[in-house]
Structure formats: C-alpha cells, structure tokens
Amino acid sequence: MVALNPFPRRSYTDGPTPLEHLPRLSAELGGPQIWIKRDDRLGLAQGGNKTRKLEFLVADALSKGADALITVGGVQSNHCRLTLAAARAEGLDCHLIVEEDLGPEGVGLGPAGANPPEFTGNFLLFDLLGADSVRVLGNGSDLLGEAEALAESLRAQGKSPYVIPVGGSNPIGALGYVDCAHEMLTQFAEAVLQPTNIVTPSGSAGMQAGLIVGLHAAGSDIPVVGINVSRSRVDQEPKISDLVDSTAHLLDLTPVPRERTVALGDYVGTGYALPTPGMTEAVRLIARTEGILLDPVYTGKAAAGLIDLVRQGRFGTDDTVVFIHSGGVPGLYARTQAFA
Template sequence: MNLTRFARRRYTPGFTPLEAMPRLSALLGADLWIKRDDLLGLAGGGNKTRKLEFLVADALAGGADTLITVGAPQSNHCRLTLAAAAKEGLACRLVIEERVPGSYSPVALGNNLLFDLMGAESIRMVKAGSDLAAELAEEAAAVTAAGRKPYVIVGGGSNPLGALGYAACAQEIMAQAFDAGVAFDRIVVASGSAGTHSGLIAGLVALNAGIPVTGINVRRPRAEQEANVLKLAEATADLLGTPRPQAADIVALADWVGPGYSLPTREMVEAVRLVARSEGILLDPVYSGKAMAGLIALARAGAFTGERVLFLHTGGSPSLAAFADVLRDPAFN
C-alpha cells in the first residue's frame, strides 16, 4: 500500500500512543488496549485530524482560501476543520445540521464555544433532513461570488480521499504492534460517517493484516450502516489501487445507538465514567462513549474470550462540557 503519492499535511508529530488498559481489562475480564487518536494534532484532537491531513492538502494544492463543511451541533469534525483552517491561514464556514430538534444553541459550551474561539467566518444552522449538498453548494457559491476560492469537505471528511487517513492509521497500528511485540485479534471502533471505519478496513485488507474490525454504530440501523461502510471502503481501496474489502469484512453493530444520534443512554454514561475512573482517559458522549459501551457489553458477554482487543479512540472529549447535565443526571447513573 503506497500512500506517498498522495499530498498530505502533517498535523501530528509521530504516532499516537498504543496503550494497554490493565485496570479496565481486570474489571471486564478481557485483554484490552487503546489507540489514542484523541491525542492527534489540531485543537482537541480526534479522528477527523487524520482525514483532514489529506483533504486540506488537496485544498491547498487547488489554491483554495476557504474551507466549507457540515456537521451536527457539537461536531468534532467542524471543530477540527476550523482548527486546520486557522493553522493554514484559511477562512472556514460551517453548516450545522440540527439532527435533534432544539439541540443547537449558538451559546452552548463544548465544541460550539470553540467554533467562536477559532473564528468561524459563518455558522448557519439548517434543519434535519435538509439537502446538505445543496446547502454546501450555496455556501461555496457565496464564497465564489466574493472573488474567493472555496473547498467543500463532506460531513466527517468521509470520502475516499479523507478515508486515506485511516488506511495510514492501519499502517501505523501494524508498525506499533510489531515494535511492541503484540498481536491484536480484533479492533473495535465507532462507526458514524463511515470514513474512519472504511479507511481502517481498506488499509488492513491492503496490508493482509487479517484483523477483523467490529464497528459500533452511533447513528443508523445495522444494515444501512454496513452498506455505507462497504461502499466507501471499496472506493477507498480503488483510490489506493489495492484489493477491495468484501461484505464479510464489514460489521457495524447497532445495539448501542439508543434513541438516536447524540442522544444519551445509560450504557454510554457508564462507559464514560468507567474509563475515566479506571484509566484516566476521557471519552465523548456521541461517538467514543457509545462505542466503548458496545465494547463493555461484548466483553461482559464473553465475546472477546482469548482475544487481545484494540479500541480505537476517535476523540471528542472537548464536547463533554455540553453534556454535563446528562453525565450527572441520576436517571443515567
């Protein structure tokens, strides 16, 4: 797998840590490790940084001066796109899709506060179900009309170019595992806009790693999400020029989505608290918290017996303050 032919900005010096989680492992009776992509570069870290390394490089190569993207309220992707824009001296416009009615507030804490601190040029809220491609095109047209050059980044940075960031992560994991003298039997990761999940699978297949990936869905029904992941994984492999993943490679369990995207569950709150108190690692309520809730349930059910499992931490802790009431709510504890 040759990634050197793709332009790339580097926002993280070196590899993110690969750590054992001995106290959580003892509590759950499983051999658990964590890949700390919450410690990636840019403001607050998280998985979108890897995608933006390829996407922003493409934007700069094309002479863009303005990044435009979309996300939900408290979007980690919007936060990191804005951070990349600030680092590169670019303007940035955000379209916020209010997926849960009444969930967006321009004065909210968490990532919304960071949108203001990092100087988003504009933030426009649209209702759930809006034609997001059309909304992004409208923003791009406004930038063009002002005599500037826009670069549109899809939600989550989840297109084949962005997914290369997690093909690169697959290489990184394999190199670190070799250096540490460990072998992983399974990787568990949150599955949302599909770029992280798809890129990781495309990379592992290209490397003939033989490591299954269990995705924990945070938004959609299982069949719908698995179809999305497979389609993007195939497109990413085509871009790489490597063998395509097969349907059998794709697992995106939907048992821990709860009532919907970003809506809290008791299992998520337990996961966030348990990992914070056992390992001193902060998860987020939308992605990594629900993914860890799935891992915890699977471990308690004996699904990982005899396996060494790597949890890919996709970040998101800057949004924790916006969910303080939920995390302290006795109904969820």
C-alpha cells in the same frame, strides 16, 4: 503496505499516537486484554480522528488553489472544530453549516431556532477559533446542499472554496485511516502484540473504511468491529462498504471482501448524540479505572458496545482487543446533563 506518497498531505501531528494497555479496565471486566489507540491525542485544537483525514483533505484543497474551506456537521461537530483549526493553521477562510441537535426523545424540535445550540463545547470553540461564518439549520436539513450553494456564492465573489463532506468521509479523507492502519501494525509488531479484534466508533464511516482498506492492503486479517453511533446495522454497513470500495479503487487495490465490514447497531439508543445508560456507565468506568476521558457521542457509545460484547462473551480471556479513541472530548462539556 500501500504507498500514499502520490497523494498530497499536510502534517498536523508529531509522530504516532500512543497505543496503551488498559490493565485495570481489563481486570474489571474479566475478559480480554484491552488496549487503546489514543487518537484523541492527534494534533490541531483538542485533537480527534478527523485530524488524520484533514491532513489529506486540506492538502488536496491547497493543491487545487483553495482559499476557503466549507464543511458541515452537528452543532457539536468535532469535524467542524478540527476543520476550522486546520484552516487557521493554513491561513484559509472557513465556513461552517451545522444542524441543531435532536430533541431528548430522538425527534426534531421544529424549524431552525427551536433547539438553539448552547455556547459550550465545540460550539464555543467555533467562536474562539474565529469561524468566518457559522450557519445553524434545523435538524434534518440538507447540509451538503447548503454547502454547495454557499460555495457558488463565494465563487461569485472571486473566492476559491473547497467543500468537505460531513466527517471528512470520502476516499481522500479515508486515506488518513489507511495510514493509521499501517501505523498500528508497526506498533503491534514493536509491542509483540497480536490483536484479535479492533473496535471502533462508526459514524460517517471514513475511519472504519480506512482501517479496513489499510489492513487489507497490508495483508492483515484483524477484524474491525464498528459500533454504530447513529444508524442501524442494515443502514450503516452498505455505507461503509461503498466507501471501502471507492477508497480501494482510489489506491488501485484488489477488492476488499464484503464480510470485512461489520458495524453493530445495538448501541445507538434513541438517536445520534442522545445519551444511553450504557454510554454513561462506560464513560464513568473508563474514567475511574484508567483516568481516560471519553466523549458521550462516539467513544462513549462505542465503549458501551465493547463492554457489552465482553459481558456477552463475544470477546473472551484469550482475546486481545484494541479500542480506537476517536477523540471528541470537548463535546463532553456540552452534554453534562447526561451525567447529572
């Protein structure tokens, strides 16, 4: 196991998140035994995988004397919600720069204001949690460039802002999932469980990269299969590999073999956050068999990928698959038309 104690860290969750067997889903699919890692139960407002990243990112910000956080994402960004919740827990200012959703066919709808966000889901929570500012830009805008410009403006006012990239996905943020890999290996040993695969949503890449690095550091060869939510395989895998390399370098580890990075792009549909029939089926199936809610953007599409891979025979009856629930359920209430 790699030592993470040299890195400053805050604590937002009381103990490990549950690892649960899904017997009814497993029986329904007639394939592998499926388990779920419940990172939807992480701390901060409504939980989700970004909480693990923020434990390291916010600690880094505080160690550098920051008094304000700036981050970016979509109008229904789980990461923005949790960054804002962490800022409230720490007494920091927080500024959000978000982009409008794509249109229903996966194309932009013109200039900013053409597709205004609805006051529901995470966008509602931005207001309830009292963001110091929320700026909504058109889809495809240079969000990080705008964040850096805002940081310069705040510095001119005597503030000390700290900019967090989309999804909290940089080497510091990925440490949260290096730690999660260690947590899961301990749980596997306690449950006398020998997973043959871990399946995870793959978006901004910090979660998958951190898991790959953490397993590599522990000498585990369990494959991590990413199900892409926004990009093709050819576009996503280099993004993950770059973050794997930079995170391993930060931890002074031996290089991670390139073949450890697998991210399937068959389940994105017409674009990020746009519904697919497989997603709606997966959300309904897991809700009705196990009483567990998934979100339509990340875990819904990843579960659709898992279900399809079982039906294709890629995961068979001799396999044990662990699915990562990355949270995001507030987004479900902003996308109800997908289930109408």
